[in-house]
Amino acid sequence: MAIDQLLKQVQTQSTVQIPAGWGQGRATFGGLLSSLMLSRLTAVLGDLMHDRVLRSATISFIGAVAPGEVELSTEIFRSGKSVTQASAKLMQNGEVLALLLANFGSARVSAIDIPATSTAPEYQAPDEAIKFAYIPGVMPEFIQQVDLRWAQGAMPFSGTAQPDFGGWMRWNDDFSSMSITHLLGLIDAWPPSVLPMLKGPGNASTLSWNIEFLSHSFNKSSKDWWQYQVTTDYAHSGYAHAVAHIWDDEKNLVAISRQVTTVFA
Structure with a gap:
């Protein structure tokens, strides 16, 4: 099952089946889990979303799904x-395995621009460019779902x-409207960022992921491309700290992503 159908399912129900083909090692791809939590949260917020958009989110991956x-x-x-502050959590077999804390805000008049x-x-x-082909x-299995x-x-x-x-980057799925929920998982x-330095697998x-959205009205479909660039700020003692910037295909900065990664090598 592809990304768009899964995101639509959780807009109307609180449970969903994670299908095969989304694996990332022994766990499910964290981008999918993040998008599912955000899709469910925005659906529950309903009318509160009419004048406000996602400004930032923090996601913690607690255990393998x-x-x-x-x-x-x-x-x-x-x-x-x-401003609306809310959370979504993802559970399996009675355990909380992923958590999303989101901040939604409406536009306001400001002298700062x-x-x-x-x-x-x-x-x-x-x-x-070089296509990141699935081997x-x-x-990871989920690479079949994206075009990098x-x-x-x-x-x-x-x-x-x-x-x-x-x-x-873009999804391999075919859908007409690209939302922030779709983009979150794609990022x-x-x-x-440090994996190129390893000499072997x-x-x-x-461990944790914080993302900020600067743009919200994309007018893009799944066929449109997005640019990604990541820079490592620091890596030591098995943890790497990196920041990434994301632009649309018209060179508009749309998101800033920061991750703390555990490195087992």
């Missing part, structure tokens, strides 16, 4: 004149002296 049934629950902590200081990189076109038994094109930096496990990379499809997983 297996294929099969998961339950989603939500809680609204406070909803004021312009600063344009984005991070500019989109000049990548080669997606058709000219069974080597790459490497345009900058070294590939994972290439033993380079430098981390960091960038490229183009997490890239591997941890090694495990790494996201």
Whole structure:
């Protein structure tokens, strides 16, 4: 089952079956789990969403989610004149395995207006970039769900002296309207920023993820491309700290993503 259908399911029900094909090692792809939690939360918020949009979210991956049934629950902590703070949690077999804390805000009049200081990189076109092809038994299963094109930096496990990379991304699913919920999961499809430094396969997983959205009205479909560029700020003692910027295909900065990754190598 593809991403768009899964996100639509949780808009009307609190349980969903995680299908095969979304694996990430022994766990389910965290980007899918994040999108499911956000989709459920926005559906529950309902009318509260008419004048406010997702400004930021923090996601914690607590335990491995297996294929099969998961339950989603939500809680609204406070909803004021312009800001709503709420959470969604994902449970399996009675355990909380993922948690999303979200902040929604409406636009307000302000004398402060600063344009984005991070500019989109000049990548080669997606058709000219290196396609991150799925290799069974080597790459995570969920890679079959996304189209990643490497345009900058070294590939994972290439033993380079430098981390960091960038490229183009989109879902392989076919749907007409790209929402922030779709984009949230897509952003997490890239591997941890330090994996190019490893000389061979090694495990790494996201511990916590904070993401901020600067743009909300995309007018994009699943066929449109998004640019991604990640930079490692620090890595030591088995933890890596990285920040990524995401632009649309018109070079508009749409999101800033920060992750803490555990590295088992």
